[in-house]
Amino acid sequence: MNDKLIIAGKEFDSRLFIGTGKFSSNKIMADAIESSGTQMVTVALRRVDIDNPNDNMLAAIDRKKYLLLPNTSGARNADEAVRLARLARAATGIIWLKLEVTPDPYYLLPDPIETLKAAEILVKEGFIVLPYINADPVLAKKLQDAGVATVMPLASPIGSNQGLKTKSAIEIIIAQATVPVVVDAGLGMPSHAAEAMEMGADAVLVNTAIAAAKNPVQMANAFKKAVQAGRQAFLAGGAEVKRQADASSPLTGFLRE
Amino acid sequence: MTVLRINGEDRHFEKTLPATLADLLGLMKVDAATVVAEIDGQIIKKDDFGSTKLSTGQKIELIRLVGGG
């Protein structure tokens, strides 16, 4: 069955994207990426550690198999995000970008105003922008008007593993979207990812739940299966628990035919 | 005085600075292929590492891709 995910004209078979942070070793990271079946992983930009200049995580990722999606994590405002985006593009030649503007270091919640500002600039500069946002339906529409390639609403704060706390808002975003919706952040268990897919999300992005698991490689594989199951359920069309309609007085009694 | 501010920290050089950015990276044992460089806010293209001359007081940022969500 042809159920490919298409983002900015690019086809994906896997609807699970993986974040590469927080892994205890590059080898475990690479093995987890492999067992997740993903086709795109996010990476960040940081200053080279002068004392340890050749810790090169990038070497552990087979760029022939996996697309890199640079993010602007660390940016606290639009200017910083735009700068990081340009640096990422200069470093890799990649024009895809996960736009993250998080001024608050406690919850790492994204700044809606700076995100929209940065998105408008970066779309004009030819970037393929995937913005990370709180589950705000109006913000999602404004970003789509600005020309982003997806919207990525959070399920709950980064690293919190709380699952779909923003479920109703994400439902609205999905209903109104003209671009793919990728649920990102806070998915703590495969069942959360399955739930997001059952709701109609086009894909999910998972990092902490896998990297911090006791066995990241197995957890990555579990997420893979959960995303597939959730998507299949969505396509199969689930039945819902029936609620009795309130049969007060008949509304259609007046129709004689 | 020969100093460069590299990644937010002043680094002093005895006698002379490395002539070019490529020389600096070699000195610091940083693999040029995996790094993005900014000098005083301007991004330097990789092809230009060898021809970019350094001068004292410059602010240099060396950035690379790392794991992230």
Next chain:
Amino acid sequence: MENFQNILAQIGLDRYNAELIDAIEKTTPADVEKALADKTGYNLQKLTALLSPAADKYLEQMAQKAQQITRQRFGNIIQLYAPLYVSNFCVNSCPYCAFNIKGKFTPSRLTIEQACKEADILAEMGFRHILLVSGEDKKFVTTDYLTVLAAELRKKFSSISIEIYPANQADYEKLFAAGIDGIALYQETYDRDDYKKFHTAGPKADYEYRLETLERAGNAGFRSLGIGFLIGLSDWRMQTLAMAQHADFLMKHYWQSRVSFSFPRMRPAENVNRDMFRYMITDRQLVQMMTALRLCFSDAEIVLSTRENAQFRDNVSKICITRISAGSKTNQGGYTDDSAIEQFEVADARSPAEVSRMLKQAGLEPVWKDWDIAFTG
């Protein structure tokens, strides 16, 4: 941006689609029950099942659910509006319309002064939402005419909509700037072949230009986008699906505007040629259509005009209607001088006060003014 016409063609809703009609006929009670339990808004399968013959047995349940959803989203509010016909002159020759150019009547138009006099009467009755209607009369009902009229009407009315010929985007931008923020334009039929049959001459023969009109208006900033098809021209189920697809498209791309459904219906009458208009529907089917749409579009406006009779309006307004006209005159100048020809026969001739009383008795709250032009300058 996606092209709506391509979408409609891909789904097979712009022409007679025997497969789809067959699928609709073969819908089972189980399919209908699944659709009733599906809370996810609009999708083609869901609406198809709700419109099917099999769903007729579930009509009461559909009406109860439609009422529940409408109360949740709109409360007990129902918005009153009145049409103001400014011109019955029309260069098109649609066989179903009393204004068609071949008809024998004296064409007339209202000057700005006359139109304002009519509007004053409507304002006296309590209306604050007004719908300006005209035929395809670009010579007289120009953009300038409408902007001048809107400037006057803004003094008394808080919302001005138009139901006129399709115009271009630059015109809509001017009209929006003048204070007109709503548009209604019925495609009559989304079926290209039927459309050609009924619209052989005049600017209205251009199916595509007409179909794109609401997008031009949406681009110009119009807040209210009204769609509909003339019930009787083509298979009603296919047309409802096409219209729903249109609504879905407009809601996604003009997310700051509200889509409204209207149901202009041809009714059997002496002068209506039943060979030409073979797809008229029963009251029951119309209720099925309205409730099915409400179950798919919880936030769309659903509009009821005075084409329908009092008994129908009394019963249906409490189910899922959000906007209703009253005391309408569909002839130009009709509020001051009732002698000119009507576009269609008004089947509910009760005054706005009577209709308002009826609505209150039904537990609804008639709202005359729902906006203030001062909010947007």
